[in-house]
Amino acid sequence: MAKPQVDYALYLVTDSTLGILGDRDLNGVVEASLKGGVTVVQLREKTGDTGQLVSKARELHQITRRYNVPLLINDRVDVALAVGCEGVHIGQDDMELAAARRLLGPDKIIGVTVSTVEEALRACEGGADYLGIGTVYATPTKTNTKEIIGAAGVRGILERIAEAGHNTQTVCIGGINESNLQRIMFQCHAAKKSLDGVAIVSAIMAAQDPEAAARKLVGLVRDPPPFVVDIGDNQAWEKQLAADDGDYMVTLAPSVIKMVVQNIAANVALAVGASPIMAGYGEEAADLCKLGGALVINMGSIDPNGLANYLKALKAYNLEGRPVVFDPVGAGATSLRREAVKTIMANGYLDVIKGNEGEIKTVFGNSQEQQRGVDSSSTLVNPQKAKLVRELAARERNVVVMTGRTDFVSDGARTFAIDNGHEYLGKVTGTGCTLGTTISAAIASRKADRLTAVIAAILHFEIAAEIAAERPEVRGPGTFVPAFLDELYLIRQATARDDRVCDIQEKFRPAIFEFDKVILTTQKLLRAATALQIPIFVTTQNRARLGDTVSELKSLLDAAGPLVKADLDKTRFSMWLPAVSSHAHFTPHRKSEIVLAGIESHICITQTALDLLAAGHSVSILADGVSSSNREEIGIALARLRQAGAVVTSSESWIYECMGDAGIPEFKSMVGVVKETMGDTKAALQGLVGSKI
Ligand SMILES: Cc1ncc(COP(=O)(O)OP(=O)(O)O)c(N)n1
Numbered sequence: 003m004a005k006p007q008v009d010y011a012l013y014l015v016t017d018s019t020l021g022i023l024g025d026r027d028l029n030g031v032v033e034a035s036l037k038g039g040v041t042v043v044q045l046r047e048k049t050g051d052t053g054q055l056v057s058k059a060r061e062l063h064q065i066t067r068r069y070n071v072p073l074l075i076n077d078r079v080d081v082a083l084a085v086g087c088e089g090v091h092i093g094q095d096d097m098e099l100a101a102a103r104r105l106l107g108p109d110k111i112i113g114v115t116v117s118t119v120e121e122a123l124r125a126c127e128g129g130a131d132y133l134g135i136g137t138v139y140a141t142p143t144k145t146n147t148k149e150i151i152g153a154a155g156v157r158g159i160l161e162r163i164a165e166a167g168h169n170t171q172t173v174c175i176g177g178i179n180e181s182n183l184q185r186i187m188f189q190c191h192a193a194k195k196s197l198d199g200v201a202i203v204s205a206i207m208a209a210q211d212p213e214a215a216a217r218k219l220v221g222l223v224r225d226p227p228p229f230v231v232d233i234g235d236n237q238a239w240e241k242q243l244a245a246d247d248g249d250y251m252v253t254l255a256p257s258v259i260k261m262v263v264q265n266i267a268a269n270v271a272l273a274v275g276a277s278p279i280m281a282g283y284g285e286e287a288a289d290l291c292k293l294g295g296a297l298v299i300n301m302g303s304i305d306p307n308g309l310a311n312y313l314k315a316l317k318a319y320n321l322e323g324r325p326v327v328f329d330p331v332g333a334g335a336t337s338l339r340r341e342a343v344k345t346i347m348a349n350g351y352l353d354v355i356k357g358n359e360g361e362i363k364t365v366f367g368n369s370q371e372q373q374r375g376v377d378s379s380s381t382l383v384n385p386q387k388a389k390l391v392r393e394l395a396a397r398e399r400n401v402v403v404m405t406g407r408t409d410f411v412s413d414g415a416r417t418f419a420i421d422n423g424h425e426y427l428g429k430v431t432g433t434g435c436t437l438g439t440t441i442s443a444a445i446a447s448r449k450a451d452r453l454t455a456v457i458a459a460i461l462h463f464e465i466a467a468e469i470a471a472e473r474p475e476v477r478g479p480g481t482f483v484p485a486f487l488d489e490l491y492l493i494r495q496a497t498a499r500d501d502r503v504c505d506i507q508e509k510f511r512p513a514i515f516e517f518d519k520v521i522l523t524t525q526k527l528l529r530a531a532t533a534l535q536i537p538i539f540v541t542t543q544n545r546a547r548l549g550d551t552v553s554e555l556k557s558l559l560d561a562a563g564p565l566v567k568a569d570l571d572k573t574r575f576s577m578w579l580p581a582v583s584s585h586a587h588f589t590p591h592r593k594s595e596i597v598l599a600g601i602e603s604h605i606c607i608t609q610t611a612l613d614l615l616a617a618g619h620s621v622s623i624l625a626d627g628v629s630s631s632n633r634e635e636i637g638i639a640l641a642r643l644r645q646a647g648a649v650v651t652s653s654e655s656w657i658y659e660c661m662g663d664a665g666i667p668e669f670k671s672m673v674g675v676v677k678e679t680m681g682d683t684k685a686a687l688q689g690l691v692g693s694k695i
C-alpha cells in the first residue's frame with residue numbers, strides 16, 4: 003500500500019496511565035477523539051509485554067481505519083510490522099532511523115523526535131516523514147524529557163530545515179492545550195516554514211469529553227488566532243508614520259494597574275484621547291474586551307489574586323483579538339516577579355512588551371542580574387540594546403520597547419532608537435507606566451500596524467514632556483506634571499484632523515454652481531467628523547446680509563455639539579481669523595491636518611487654504627465639497643492650491659484616510675454613513691468634479 007498523504011493538524015498521542023486515562027477504556031477515548039477530528043493517532047504504551055501491545059494495537063487499528071486516520075506505534079517497529087499499521091514514531095534513544103526504514107520499507111510513515119537543529123537536519127536527511135519537535139513546555143505527562151525548548155527553539159529548528167531545503171512535515175509536542183495552542187503555533191512560525199500541526203496527550207486523553215476537546219483543538223489549529231495582525235509592507239508603513247503624528251481615535255484602555263500610579267495613568271489616558279478603566283477584577287475583562295480598546299497589564303505590585311486577574315484579562319483580550327501591552331515592572335527584583343513574568347508569558351500573547359533594560363533582560367530570560375525595585379540601571383551599550391529588543395520581538399513575534407536615555411523599539415525586523423523625552427519624566431512616580439497607557443491607546447486604534455502606533459505613542463509622550471519642561475511656569479517635577487498633561491492633550495488636539503465649513507449660507511443658494519451638491523458632501527463630512535470625534539470650525543460671511551448657514555446643516559452641527567469649536571461670522575475672506583488661530587485647539591509650532599469644504603473655491607476657500615499653509619498646517623480640499631458661482635473658477639482655484647501645497651481629494655478618500663484602519667471601533671458606523679450617502683457621493687462627484695479635474 004502506498005504511503006498515505008497525512009494531515010498532521012491534530013496528532014493524538016495516547017497514554018493509558020491512571021493519572022491520565024483513569025479507569026476509562028482506551029479505545030473508547032480514542033474513538034471519541036477521532037469523532038472530534040483527531041487526524042493522526044500514536045499508540046504510546048510504556049508498560050506491558052509485546053503480545054499485549056500487539057493486540058491493543060490491532061484493536062485500535064480497526065478503529066482508526068474506520069476514520070481513515072493513520073495509526074503509528076511509539077518506539078516499536080516490531081509491533082507496527084506485526085499489526086500492519088501505517089508506521090512508527092521513534093525517539094533519539096530508540097532504533098536508528100535508517101534501520102527502521104529498512105525494516106518498514108519506503109511506504110510506512112516514520113516520525114522522529116528532535117529537540118535540536120542537528121537532530122532535525124539528520125532526521126530530514128535520513129528520510130523521516132515528519133518531525134515531532136519538542137519538548138515545547140514542561141509537562142507532567144513526560145518528566146524524563148531531555149530539553150525544554152520553548153516556541154523559540156521550535157522556530158529555530160523550522161528556520162534551519164527550511165533553509166536547508168527540506169519539506170519534511172512537522173508537529174510540536176509538550177504542554178500544549180486549548181489556551182496556548184494558537185499562540186504556540188503563531189510564535190513557532192518561521193519565515194518560510196510553519197508547523198503542520200500539534201501533538202497532544204493530556205489535553206485530549208485526560209479530557210472529560212475527549213470528542214469536544216478534540217473538536218475545539220482542531221478548530222484552533224485550523225483557524226488563525228484572533229490576535230494575528232497584518233503588518234503590511236514597508237512603503238505603506240512609512241506613509242502611515244508620516245501621517246500619524248499622534249492621531250489617536252478615542253479608545254478604551256482598560257488597565258490592570260496598581261494604586262500607586264492609577265491616578266496619573268488615568269489622567270494621561272484621558273489627555274491622549276483614550277477612556278481609561280482601571281479594572282482589578284479579572285471577571286470583568288470578558289465584557290470590557292468587547293468594547294474595543296486595549297489592555298495594559300502593569301505588574302506594579304503582585305499578589306496571587308492579582309496574578310490570577312492578569313491571566314483572566316489576558317485570556318479574554320486574546321480571545322477577542324484586542325491588543326495587550328505588558329509592563330513587567332520590577333521584573334527581575336524578586337523570584338516571585340520572575341515567576342510571574344514567566345506565567346504571564348506562558349499564558350497568553352502580548353502585542354507589546356515595554357520595560358527598562360533590567361526588565362527586558364529578565365523577560366528575555368537570561369538575566370542573572372539582580373534588579374533593585376524598578377530601578378533602571380544600565381549595563382548594555384546601544385548596539386546590544388538594539389539587538390536585545392530585536393531578538394525578543396522576533397522570538398515573541400510582537401513589538402518590544404526598551405526605555406532609557408535612548409529608547410529602543412523593534413518588531414523583530416525593524417528596530418528604531420528614539421532620543422526624545424526629559425529628565426523630569428524620571429523624577430515623577432508612575433510616568434513610565436503611563437507610557438504603557440499611551441502605547442495602549444495608540445495600538446487600540448492602529449492594531450494593524452503596531453510598530454507605527456507604538457513609535458507615534460512614544461514620540462507623542464516624550465515630545466509632550468520636552469515642551470512641558472520648557473514652559474516658564476515649570477520649575478521642577480511638581481509643576482511639570484500638570485504641564486505635561488496639558489501638552490499631551492494639546493498635541494492630541496493639534497494633530498487630530500479638523501473640518502472647516504466655509505460660508506455655506508442661504509443667500510448663495512441660487513448663485514453657486516451645484517450648491518446642493520456642496521451641501522450633500524458637507525452633510526457627509528459632518529456625520530463623519532462627529533463619528534470620528536474630529537473638531538469642526540464653521541464660518542459665515544456677513545451673516546446679517548447673506549443669511550445663516552443653510553438649514554440642511556444645522557441639525558448636524560447641533561448633533562456635533564462640543565465638537566463645533568467655533569461658529570463665527572466674518573467679513574474677511576479667509577477663515578483663518580485671529581479668533582480661530584488663537585483657539586486652544588491650535589498650539590504654535592504644531593501642525594494640524596485640516597480639511598475644507600464650502601464656498602467660494604476661488605475666494606474664501608483659496609484664502610483660507612493659503613493662510614493655513616503659511617501657518618504650517620496641512621490642508622486638504624474636497625473636490626466634491628467646494629464650488630464657485632462660475633464653474634470655470636473651480637478648476638483654476640484647485641490647480642493653484644494644489645501647486646501651493648494643498649491636497650485636493652474627495653470626501654470618501656478623506657474619510658477612509660481619517661479611519662486608517664478597518665479595525666477601529668468606529669469603522670462599522672462609518673461604513674454605514676458611506677453606504678447611506680452613496681447616492682449623494684455619486685451626485686456630488688458627477689456634478690462638481692467632472693468640471694474641475
Ligand atoms: C509526535 C511525537 N513527538 C515526540 C514524541 C516523543 O518521543 P520520544 O522522544 O521517543 O519519547 P517517548 O514518547 O518515547 O517518551 C512522541 N512520542 N511523539
Ligand SMILES: Cc1ncsc1CCOP(=O)(O)O
Binds near residue numbers: 015143
Ligand atoms: C510524549 C512527549 N514527548 C515530549 S513531551 C511529551 C508529552 C506531551 O504530553 P502533553 O500533551 O500532555 O503535555
